[in-house]
Amino acid sequence: MQNLSLCLSLLTALTGAAAAASPTLAPEVVNAAHAWNAPPSAALILRTQILLDRAHFAPGEIDAAAGAKLRKAIAAFQRQQELDSTGAMDDATWDALNRDSAPALVPYEIQAADLAGPFEPVPPAMLDKAALPYLGYATALEGLAEKFHASPALLRRLNPGKDLEQEGASIVVPNVLDSAPLPRAGRIVVDRSDSVLALYDAQGRLMAQFPASTGSEHDPLPLGMWKVKGISVNPIYHYNPKLFWDADPNDQRVQLAPGPNNPVGVAWIQLSKPHYGIHGTPEPAQIGRTQSHGCIRLSNWDVATVIKSVGAGTDVELQE
Numbered sequence: 223m224q225n226l227s228l229c230l231s232l233l234t235a236l237t238g239a240a241a242a243a244s245p246t247l248a249p250e251v252v253n254a255a256h257a258w259n260a261p262p263s264a265a266l267i268l269r270t271q272i273l274l275d276r277a278h279f280a281p282g283e284i285d286a287a288a289g290a291k292l293r294k295a296i297a298a299f300q301r302q303q304e305l306d307s308t309g310a311m312d313d314a315t316w317d318a319l320n321r322d323s324a325p326a327l328v329p330y331e332i333q334a335a336d337l338a339g340p341f342e343p344v345p346p347a348m349l350d351k352a353a354l355p356y357l358g359y360a361t362a363l364e365g366l367a368e369k370f371h372a373s374p375a376l377l378r379r380l381n382p383g384k385d386l387e388q389e390g391a392s393i394v395v396p397n398v399l400d401s402a403p404l405p406r407a408g409r410i411v412v413d414r415s416d417s418v419l420a421l422y423d424a425q426g427r428l429m430a431q432f433p434a435s436t437g438s439e440h441d442p443l444p445l446g447m448w449k450v451k452g453i454s455v456n457p458i459y460h461y462n463p464k465l466f467w468d469a470d471p472n473d474q475r476v477q478l479a480p481g482p483n484n485p486v487g488v489a490w491i492q493l494s495k496p497h498y499g500i501h502g503t504p505e506p507a508q509i510g511r512t513q514s515h516g517c518i519r520l521s522n523w524d525v526a527t528v529i530k531s532v533g534a535g536t537d538v539e540l541q542e
Contacts, residue, residue: 246265247264247265247268247286247327247379247380249325249327249328249329249394251265252265252268252269252326252327253269253325253326253327255269255326256320258311258312258313258316260311262288262311264286264287265286267286267287267288267292268284268286268326268327268376268396269326270292270296270311270319271284271285271286271292271295271396272284272326272327272396272397272398273319273320273322273326274292274295274296274299274319275371275396275398275401276322276324276397276398276401277299277319277322277401278401278404278421278429278430278431278527279295279296279298279299279302279430279431280295280371280430280431280432280433280521280524281295281433282295282433282506282507282509282510282521283367283371283372283373283376283506283507283521284370284371284372284373284376284396284398285372285373285375285376286376286379290510291433291510293309293310294309294416294417294418294431294433295431295433296309296310296311296315297309298418298420298428298431299315299318299319299431300315301428302427302428302429303315303318305318324397324400325397326396326397327380327394327395327396327397328394328395328397329392329393329394329395330370330392330393330394330395331390331391331392331393332366332386332387332388332389332390332391332392332393333389334389336362336365336366336369336389337362337387337389339358339359339362340356340358341358341359341360341361341362341365342354342358342360343360344357344360344483344504348461348473348476348478349473349474349476351476351478352461352476352477352478352479354478354479355479356479356480356481357478357479357480357481357482357483357484357504358481358482358483359482359483360483361387362386362387363377363378363386363387365482366386366395368482368506368521368522368523369399369523370395370396370398370399371396371398371521371523372395372396373507376396377393377395380393380394380395381393381394398523403530403531404421404429404430404527404530404531405423405429405531406423406424406531406532406533407421407422407423407429407430407531407532407536408422408423408424408425408426408536408537409421409422409426409536409537409538409539410422410450410500410528410532410536410537410538410539411538411539411541412434412436412443412500412518412538412539412540412541413436413541413542414436414443414445414540414541414542415542417433417434417435417436417510418431418432418433418434418510419431419432419434419500419518419520419524419528420432421528421531421532429531430527430531432520432521432524432527432528433509433510433520433521433524434509434510434518434519434520435503435508435509435510435518435519436518436519436540443518443540444495444498444540445540445541445542446539446540447537447538447539447540448493448494448495448498448537448538448539448540449493449494449534449535449536449537449538450491450492450493450494450532450533450534450535450536450538451492451493451494451534452491452492452534453489453490453491453492453529453532453533453534454489454490454492455488455489455529456480456481456484456488456489457480457484457486457489457490458477458478458479458480459477459478459480459484459485459486460475460477460478461473461475461476461477461478461485462475482502482504482522483504484504485503485504486499486501486502486503486517487501487502487503487504487521487522487525488502488522488525488526489501489502489522489525489526489528489529491525491528491529491532493538494538498517499517499518500517500518500520500525500528500538501517501518501519501520501525502519502520502521502522502524502525502526503519503520503521503522506521506522506523509521518540
């Protein structure tokens with residue numbers, strides 16, 4: 223029994239020591255992560271995600287976790303920097319990313335506008351959605367997370383014990399609001415196999431890349447060359463069940479109000495192919511994971527970036 227007690231005491235001590243020694247996401251730790259080490263800590267992954275997002279090579283929702291979207295973002299950034307496009311971080315890639323010397327995490331004071339709402343869960347049925355005057359966020363936290371390109375879980379993790387719905391509260395957020403704007407794009411390329419949307423300049427140089435959902439077996443991406451026909455910001459969504467193979471047989475045509483949780487999010491880029499477009503989504507965590515009805519889905523923050531760089535007449539290539 224004495225030996226068992228001693229073992230338990232040692233196990234408790236070792237567990238506590240490991241917890242105390244484990245990396246944190248405190249701003250001073252993340253902002254000081256300037257040397258690349260493998261395997262990377264959560265702090266190093268978080269700094270990498272933020273730097274890539276600031277460079278317009280989006281890693282998806284910023285969440286301090288490695289995955290396929292992060293690898294694709296690194297590979298695209300490497301191509302843009304004329305480095306070996308492996309998707310694995312190395313010293314040369316890390317040095318190129320760190321030319322941006324801004325802190326990765328910064329303080330932010332919650333504003334009245336962040337809490338203005340209206341906040342209401344959006345029901346799943348189209349008819350119920352159509353009854354709402356605005357398709358906004360379910361909570362203030364959801365809105366803050368989209369504002370800073372992050373998962374709600376990451377914001378909570380960065381701000382333990384903080385009330386994230388209190389006006390004037392000082393919190394820690396990813397530093398993504400002052401990214402340099404993109405120049406005018408000459409071409410949009412959507413790649414079905416990689417589930418990404420890329421922007422190229424008029425000389426064919428890669429400018430930016432974003433995760434995308436790109437069709438399904440029932441509604442495949444319409445491969446070929448198209449053009450941007452027009453752009454709508456905060457669009458009204460006109461739902462026609464005849465255009466959806468999986469529509470409820472009792473559904474009818476309805477009109478849905480604008481809002482970030484509208485089925486096409488905060489913007490719609492109409493393509494010259496009828497009924498097809500590039501748009502936002504109410505479910506940013508599902509980008510590249512779930513299928514779409516043939517259109518190209520981006521996160522709301524990424525489509526908001528894209529519409530500032532393209533316009534009517536921009537070439538769009540949809541490829542394998």
